[in-house]
Amino acid sequence: MAKRIVLDLDYCIGCQSCAAACQAAYRGEARIRYGHVDSRAFLPMACRHCEEPLCAAACPFEVLTIQGPDKLVVQSSFRCVGCRSCLLACPWGVIDEALLRRITQKCNECEERASLTGQAGPRCVSACASGALKFLEESELPKAEVGRRFISRSPFWRRT
């Protein structure tokens, strides 16, 4: 089963290491977006590589296609015209509205990284300063106890 980027809210400190790692690797592209809820919860938002991607369905030029054994939704930067149809279609809001080099910026889970350095997996997960981002298969989620303590972290909410 393919692995996906998962956020553990128990650990996220909002340091934006993930966004910095992405920007540093892709020369300014923000392929992971970053949001925050009232300065209290932080939400790095990476592409979920949906099984039936609406961004791909909305794209008028078939720029976004599902590829490889991991079924990644991959963007062909040569064909993209920067029409932003994908970001309007994305239900998770993970595609940034800003265009860079006149095209949209789309996460590819750093698929070229293994061939460059021999290390697999997205850089944002490796870089995450507090260990909040994880790269997991769906079957690993129950064991990982991702975000379990966030809701029960009562003092956090008590002071809001």
Place this chain on the structure above:
Amino acid sequence: MSMPAALRASLRSAPERGRTVCTFCRMGCELEVIRQGWRIAGVEYPADAPVNQGRLCPRGSASALLLDHPLRLAYPLRDGKERTWPEFFSEVRSRLRNLPSNELAITYDRNLTHEELGQVYGFANRLGTENVASSYLESEACFALRLGGKAGAEVTASLADVLQAETILIVGDAFAKMPVLAKPVLDARYASRDRRLYCIDSVKTVLAGFGHSSLRVKPGSEPLALLALAGLIDPRLKGFDCEPVAAACGVNPVDLREIATGFARPRKGVVVGAIASGRTADPVLFSLALQLLVSRMKGKKKLLMAAEAAVPPGPRRFSQILAGVESGEVKTLINFGDVFPWEYPGLTKHLSRLDLLVTTAALRPARPTPGWVLPVPMNLEKDGTTDTAWGLVQLRPAVSPASGVRAVREIVEGLIEARVEADEVPALPDYLRIPAKSVTDLGRALLKKLGDEPDREYPFLVLAERPAYGFGGVFPAAVHPALMTRNDAKQHGVENGDRVTFETRAGAKHEMAVAFSDRVADGALLVDGSRPETRALFAHEVDEVTGIATIPPVRARVWRSE
């Protein structure tokens, strides 16, 4: 082979890795720089690194971008114009030859290896000057303070201590100083239900959201909260009763007692202190109070200083050098490192009195700098040992030094035209050993001061926050508005998003937008301290007891801009 073909072949070559230690803070994270031919391809995150397991904060990820950054300095600059190394050596060598040793001062800031520091001391000895000081005005320098006598707290925590700590108290924003420390701290916090994480800060930080108890004390009263905790743990410490101190700090005494109870039991604990320029009102007392607290605790209690750098103090204080510059006694100043004087815009008025200023830098200074600016290697290009929170570590050159740079050894030997032996970096000077009694006296004076009438002319206390992200302008950082409470805004007729003008008591002025927030207390304003314009609001002050120059928050008046 023609050049383009060579370049093409180089870019097709297999990537090479160079592993070293990131020195943007004292965490000691390991990283790898990927080179592909002549190109710096980026950083890699080594999962087998013992401290960080590959994790890096934004500064670490961006560090490789600085190696081939367009602003990387490749030539010496003289008054902002490009010159050559021989021109530099011939001018400064002749000047040093005829200069009386008391008119010369040599300073150093962060980003020097221990070997380079030894070279600087050897250079100063050869020139016969005793004016040697650390110019790293960041208040972290205060961490070098030690309590004299029995109360000395020489109990530095290891990474294992943090992971095994049953109780952790963090004073200040340690996650902003050393973001990668978040993982071991949160691992310790979540390890079992009995574990406790307490936070004390004058600003409601992200870190506070993770604490079991989080005290937002009045700005400047952090040392008092620490002394009250020490008094609760050790009743022999008189004069810091919980109720009056809690009132002075603006917190509930029950919360202070809860933290003291958590630490009183003989179990493993770690106290983390994070001093920040423009945020910690009295860094010297803060540091001393931290040490006093840990020294009064029973059981296995350790102290961890979360800082961007800890620079060994020199035999002279930097405030003495500045006084020498102001009086005209010091005419030539040579600084090694790469943050001075750009990090301290408030000092430039003093430096214009110098006949000659020589500084070193890796990147071209953002603002015009008088005198010589010399290009030096970055830490990723250096070989040597460096200090981290966990002890000395070995730096290996991850890439070869950039074109045009010269190491500290080459510069000092070129100026003397002889070999310079590295001298021993001196041990802690006497002025940094403070008796425990002085700490309590200072604490009592602070307690009295906080009870005094507020300053009506300059009612706001401006605090600086300097988060790890938006680092060094490498990424297009958002302009963060100043934060103030809704109450304060109402009193001053300010709406959310309005532009306001700040004027500090020293006369520094700046205009910026404000936003309402409950992160700060009434009477406080939080600004982004990583921007040069806002850093210029904060001037240095000299501590009465130690003579150390520090950068505390500033008093200011604020009005809505027309």
